[in-house]
Amino acid sequence: MRQTKLKISECIRSRHDPSVTQVTNSTIDGIESFTPFPDGNSGSTIPASSVPSQPAVLQPSVDPGPKAVAAAAQVNLQKQQEELERKAAELDRREQELQSQGATAGKQNNWPPLPKFFPIKPCFYQDFSEEIPAEHQRLCKMMYYLWMWQCMTLFLNVLACLAYFTNHGEAGIDFGFSILWFILFSPCSFLCWYRPVYKAFRSDSSFNFFFFFFVFFAQIVVSVIHSVGIPRWGNSGWIIAIEAMGHNKAVGVIMMVVAAFFTASAALSVFLLKMVHSNYRRTGASFQKAQQEFSQGVLTNRSFQSAAASAATSAAQSSFQRN
Known part of the structure; x- marks a missing residue:
């Protein structure tokens, strides 16, 4: 107990010691004079938001x-559907405008080449340099010349049968058929066969x-x-020419x-048929494409659509009447 009292008294004396008091005061003053802003700027207090916070609400x-x-x-x-109908109407309008522009621009039918005063007007438009590609123009013109050759041969056949009929009375049937x-x-x-091959080229x-191959083969048989x-x-x-030699040379x-x-016409037809077939194979055409073109052409034909609609309407009416 005596030692404890001595220690307490020593602590009190040291507290009142001037050196200890000086060190203590300097430490407190250093802490109080410390500032976190070395430039002398005092920190500004940021006020809290005055808007009251609302709780987050989840919408169901x-x-x-x-x-x-x-x-x-x-x-x-x-x-x-309305958009498609609008586009279809726009396409129809443009098509009519193009047709009217083509008519006014002078792209009118020019075949057969008839005089202007003739009551019958041309029925087709034909222009090899404008409508036919350059690689097919020569062959297409040859087909046109073949058609003219055949027409001239048929006309000469009429004259030959007429001459035979004047010298042989029983040849009236030949003249009529010619x-x-x-x-x-x-x-x-x-x-x-000529217009199909023209449109094909x-x-x-x-x-x-x-269509051309089917009909032109029949034309070769007839020739x-x-x-x-x-x-x-x-x-x-x-045969009949040799027979006519006995009556009149x-x-x-x-x-x-x-x-x-006629023989030259048949030979030229066979030759040109081979040329058209070779061009046909180079174009990449096929029977499947022909079927697609036929189906698309039939389905998009307005006359066919109207006929199908009228047939469906009549069938529906008849079925309702039966019921």
Whole structure:
């Protein structure tokens, strides 16, 4: 106890010691004079936001029902249908404008080349340099010249049969049939095989190529029959020309010339058919493309669409009447 009291008294004395008091005061003054802003700038107090904070509220998710989804889908489909109808109307308008511009620009039908005072006007437009590609122009012109050759041969056939009829009374049937072949084959050959091959070269159409091959093969068969010259068939072929030589040599010679024309026509037809076929294979046409072109052409034809619609309407009306 005595030692404890001595220690307490020593501590009190040291507290009142001037040296200890000086060190203590200097330490306190250093702490109080310390500032975190060495430049002398005092820190500014940032006031708290006066706006009261609101708690975050989560909106409940609402799933649309099936009726709402169906209604939205129907509205979307209706908008798409209106957009398609608008585009179709715009395309029709542009097509009509192009047609009217082509008519006013002077792109009018120029074949057959008839005089202006003639009551019948041209029915087709034909221009090799404008519509046919350069690599097909020569072959297309050769097909046109072949058609003209065949028409001239049929006309000479009429004259030869007339000459034979004047010297042989029983040849009236041949003369009549020769007139029929000239009237029938001249326009039909132009429409059935020349125009298809012209359009095939113009637009690279597989359907027109196939149509041309089918009809032109039949044309070759007819040319071979004409060159043979079966009696009473209305042609001046080799058989009937040899027979006419026994009655009149001059008539026989005329008929032989016509028979040579028919033979040349058949040979040229075979040659040009091979050339067209080789060009057809290089264009990449095929039977599948021909089917697609035919189906698209039929389905997009307005007359076919109107006929199909009227047929469907009549069928529906008849079924309702039966029920």
